[in-house]
Amino acid sequence: MSGAPPTAAGVRAEAREWLEAHWDPDLPLLEWRRVLADSGWASPQWPLDWYGRGLSSELAREATDERQFFGAVGPPIGSAMTLAAPTLLAHGSDELKRRLLRRILTGEDRWCQLFSEPGNGSDLAGLTTRAERDGDEWVVSGQKVWTTGAKTASFGMLLARTDWDTPKHRGITYFVLPMDQPGVEVRPLRQMNGHASFNEVFFAEARVPADNLVGAVNDGWSAALTTLAHERGLGGARLVATEGWQDGRTAREAMAEAAEYARTYAWYPQRAGRADLLVEVAREIGASPVERQLVADVITRTRVASWNVERGRAARAAGRPPGPEGSVAKLAGSDIARRSANAHATMAGAAAMLTGPSALRGGIIAEILISVPAGSIAGGTDEIQHNIVGERSLGLPREPSSDSQVPFREVRTNSPRQ
Numbered sequence: 001m002s003g004a005p006p007t008a009a010g011v012r013a014e015a016r017e018w019l020e021a022h023w024d025p026d027l028p029l030l031e032w033r034r035v036l037a038d039s040g041w042a043s044p045q046w047p048l049d050w051y052g053r054g055l056s057s058e059l060a061r062e063a064t065d066e067r068q069f070f071g072a073v074g075p076p077i078g079s080a081m082t083l084a085a086p087t088l089l090a091h092g093s094d095e096l097k098r099r100l101l102r103r104i105l106t107g108e109d110r111w112c113q114l115f116s117e118p119g120n121g122s123d124l125a126g127l128t129t130r131a132e133r134d135g136d137e138w139v140v141s142g143q144k145v146w147t148t149g150a151k152t153a154s155f156g157m158l159l160a161r162t163d164w165d166t167p168k169h170r171g172i173t174y175f176v177l178p179m180d181q182p183g184v185e186v187r188p189l190r191q192m193n194g195h196a197s198f199n200e201v202f203f204a205e206a207r208v209p210a211d212n213l214v215g216a217v218n219d220g221w222s223a224a225l226t227t228l229a230h231e232r233g234l235g236g237a238r239l240v241a242t243e244g245w246q247d248g249r250t251a252r253e254a255m256a257e258a259a260e261y262a263r264t265y266a267w268y269p270q271r272a273g274r275a276d277l278l279v280e281v282a283r284e285i286g287a288s289p290v291e292r293q294l295v296a297d298v299i300t301r302t303r304v305a306s307w308n309v310e311r312g313r314a315a316r317a318a319g320r321p322p323g324p325e326g327s328v329a330k331l332a333g334s335d336i337a338r339r340s341a342n343a344h345a346t347m348a349g350a351a352a353m354l355t356g357p358s359a360l361r362g363g364i365i366a367e368i369l370i371s372v373p374a375g376s377i378a379g380g381t382d383e384i385q386h387n388i389v390g391e392r393s394l395g396l397p398r399e400p401s402s403d404s405q406v407p408f409r410e411v412r413t414n415s416p417r418q
């Protein structure tokens with residue numbers, strides 16, 4: 001694109017023209033996604049040099065809406081697209097970007113996030129999984145936990161300690177870990193709602209090629225912050241909009257992929273509290289005036305929260321990186337989820353505890369009640385988001401820390417030294 005700055009109408013017209021020339025609903029999915037990736041229209045907000053068109057996120061959304069309207073299949077969703085790709089774009093070497101970004105756009109590689117450990121979730125910088133250099137490789141030993149999607153991932157975004165003699169934030173390196181190798185063992189965890197979307201991951205001398213580093217050795221923390229900022233800004237974008245795709249081989253393969261992917265996230269709508277069901281349930285049950293107040297309160301908060309999400313989008317469209325508004329959005333989301341679960345439970349009474357097909361709404365209310373707590377934990381707990389908002393938005397004094405300036409080896413932790 002050259003000359004005058006692109007406009008929404010111009011981008012839509014250009015996207016449409018390209019789709020008319022290239023979309024073929026009977027191509028194998030992978031073949032179509034390769035054509036799309038190479039055109040820059042798969043993720044148009046990415047830079048021109050890296051499979052994008054260098055558009056603002058607002059204009060990129062116009063192009064995506066046009067593609068959806070046209071009925072053409074897009075790139076896959078998942079943490080490869082939402083977390084790994086933006087981190088690689090911001091901190092990865094050109095060689096890594098060349099090797100990994102296109103395969104993310106085509107769906108050939110899925111990724112998982114190997115950050116949290118049994119003793120280190122909120123205090124992520126206290127992690128003790130270690131990596132040591134051995135010739136052309138790094139050797140990794142230790143354990144991660146809560147790793148969503150590890151069973152199907154080709155690569156993990158791995159944080160590991162590479163220097164024990166500097167303060168904790170300065171001895172961490174960010175690796176791209178190949179998951180399919182003898183040194184990596186993935187064990188699924190069963191949750192209280194019956195689903196098993198996350199895993200424990202054990203490393204017993206797992207190997208990482210020396211050039212699979214995101215950023216420099218011991219400087220992984222800044223790349224980790226990029227991943228976390230994108231995670232907070234995610235909201236509920238974990239299900240693919242499959243409606244409207246033109247029928248054909250590409251759409252059929254993409255639907256099968258989306259259905260398989262959605263199995264991991266089948267309970268995520270319930271985790272968000274299902275405010276969308278409140279009015280129907282209120283009608284079905286004949287809610288009392290007090291219960292109707294609860295419903296109105298949740299719907300009002302949902303609407304207000306959506307404006308905050310728009311604010312975040314506008315900030316990104318103006319070129320600002322994801323900031324504390326992501327924390328505000330995340331806090332609003334978990335608050336709404338809890339209030340919505342409370343409204344459901346108040347209306348349903350004891351029936352809210354029943355599961356199975358004959359229960360109220362097929363047991364969905366019970367699943368809401370036991371899934372909602374996850375929203376206040378995943379991606380950084382509510383307390384941690386409060387700390388971020390306090391320190392970065394309100395300018396309050398930083399949380400006192402006794403261990404951020406001393407060599408990590410001297411820090412007393414509750415996790416074993418590997």
Ligand SMILES: Cc1cc2nc3c(=O)[nH]c(=O)nc-3n(C[C@H](O)[C@H](O)[C@H](O)COP(=O)(O)OP(=O)(O)OC[C@H]3O[C@@H](n4cnc5c(N)ncnc54)[C@H](O)[C@@H]3O)c2cc1C
Pocket residue numbers: 112113114115116117118119120121122123145146147148149198374375377378379380381382383384387399
């Ligand atoms: C659904 C789900 C999916 C997840 N997926 C992934 C994943 O794919 N990859 C990954 O790496 N991790 C994942 N996680 C892990 C998640 O990031 C951690 O659970 C989270 O960061 C909290 O860490 P923790 O569980 O160790 O709790 P802890 O850090 O032990 O916290 C326990 C309690 O102490 C509070 N607390 C801790 N520190 C402070 C403080 N400084 N100030 C005030 N209060 C504090 C916390 O708020 C919390 O209430 C997932 C979690 C969930 C629930």
